Amino acid sequence: MKAIVYTQTGDPSVLQIVERPVPRPGAGEVRVRVVVSGVNPTDWKSRRGQGVLSAEVSETIPNQDGAGVVDALGDGVTGFAVGDRVWLHLAAYQRPSGTAQEFTVLPANRVAPLADAASFDVGASLGVPAMTAHRALTVAEDGPNRLHPGALAGRTVLVAGGAGAVGHAAIQLARWAGATVITTVSGAEKAALAEAAGAHHVVVYTEGDTAGTIRALAPAGVNLIVEVAPAVNAALDVAVAAPRASVAIYATDGGGSVTLTAGPNMAANVRYQFVLLYTVGQPALDAARDDVSAAAADGVFAVGADAGLPLRRFTLEQTAQAHAAVEAGVVGKVLIDVAPPA
Template sequence: MRAVVYTESGDSSVLEVVERPVPEPGRGEVRIRVVRAGVNPTDWKFRAGGMGELAFPEIVPGQDGAGIVAAVGPGVTDLAVGDRVWTMLAQHTRPGGTAQEHVVLPTANVTVLPDAASYDLGASLGVPAVTAHRALTTSEDGPDRLAPGALDGMTVLVSGGAGAVGNAAIQLARWAGATVISTVSSPEKAALAAAAGAHHTVDYREADVVAAVREVAKDGLDLVVEVAPAQNLRSDVRLIRPRGTIAIYANNGGDEVTLSVRETFSTNARFQWVLLYTVGQEALRAAAEDITAAVADGALGVGEEHGLPLHHYPLAEAAQAHAAVEGGAVGKVLLDVGDVRAE
């Protein structure tokens, strides 16, 4: 089978396509024939060496994917050959991610994909939607699970709603009943955030964000899903209502921030730091279940009409796909790995 691998850190040119034997699943594992693999910023950050030394001598990148179960290992009862599935955190503690024709994973990292959902959607869920789920489910007065009505009456600000995580946060928050405001940097991105379901968009390059958000959220925000804390935390603190939560999942635009302690503690707000790799199995399982329910409800989608334009690359062009994500592609970058025939 074909696999994309790297054996040293570096730019996208360290990625090469090689032939490897088809792996067999062990106890509690399944082998998935990958149809589509998602590419996320974390993939190039690991490859580039920004997350430390390589944990394995040879790595197949890719946390996210969608495909068909092709073999099950001993003890597997909840998945069967032929099941259509989506994956999460495929490569985190293992050398073999989703940028290959077959991937072996523990069943905990694999979830059945609802019938109506495309492989494009399945491969776009993992990192973005699980991150968004975590960000939306940690507030003091809010729910720890998402479902229709769970966020009724709550107002959520999604920072950078045209990003992949921002898009998932908007769609999930809408599904759960929130009023959603999103910041964006251009009219084109405002259109994408609105297509995802944002009720209101604010161009942070043009408008006074605090004033514009206050106009809509007069009592303040219940939740903020923040991608660029260095730039936005001070305004988030001014907008959060007492006991609200600011969930921070990235350091886009800078790694350090200075806050006024007095202004911040007077909010009684929480800062919820979010990193998928340390979030814990229980939160991952809850996210997988709720995200799959949203997909089954038709509430999560991909493509321009859902605010997430798709960019397809053949497996052999994985390096170009990584470079596109690293270069800030707007929307979702996918690798076309295999065809969709049934097993």
């Protein structure tokens, strides 16, 4: 089979295509024929030797997310059958074998059924973005720890950066769960994407009084903020927060240090929760996997420009270019076509 590997960290040029034997699943593992592999920022950061995904291994196959078809089952695996459509998550976390290959073997709890309503493109776009969004939407002290239709009814959610992959997923999940969704974006092009994703209100933060506009849309304040740039948005977040609001921080765009003004935050009992998918613990991962699968079965996670998430496609041989595109901050979702669907 064909696989993409790197044996040293560095820029995209360290990625090479090689031939490897088809791996065999061990006990508790599932082998999947990968149809589409998804690329996330954590994938290039790991390749660069940054962050929690870094590991000292002689050979690494990158990419956390993907979708495909169950090809073989290891001993003791239940709930799956050969031929099942599935989506994959955390394929390369604490393991050297991700989805940038024709066949991959994963622990069964990192494999989830992919409903017929969801394409392989959707499946490969879930994983890190959708599960991160799920966690961000379920950390509020007064909110639900699971998502389903009605779980966020009566609540207002602010999604910072609604044109990004996590922001896109957060908009779709929050709306599915019944929230009123406000999002902020930098300009008209991204506003169109956030609207297509399903946000009820889109605020262009480069125009006018952002806090005042959000307060006009949510006079009682925002209950939950899904935050991508806390260093930039700290003052805005507390200005629009409802009493006992939560700010779920999943990235540090704009700087790694955050300055909070104690008085207003204390007065509103604002809660700050940092979110990193890889260390949230298995119960939270299981909840995210199951709720995201249910949402996908309901047709929630549309992708493509018309749904607010343009797709940028590459072949397996072009994995280096795919990584470079994500590293350069391309708008939309980068997917690698590994094999035909059937």
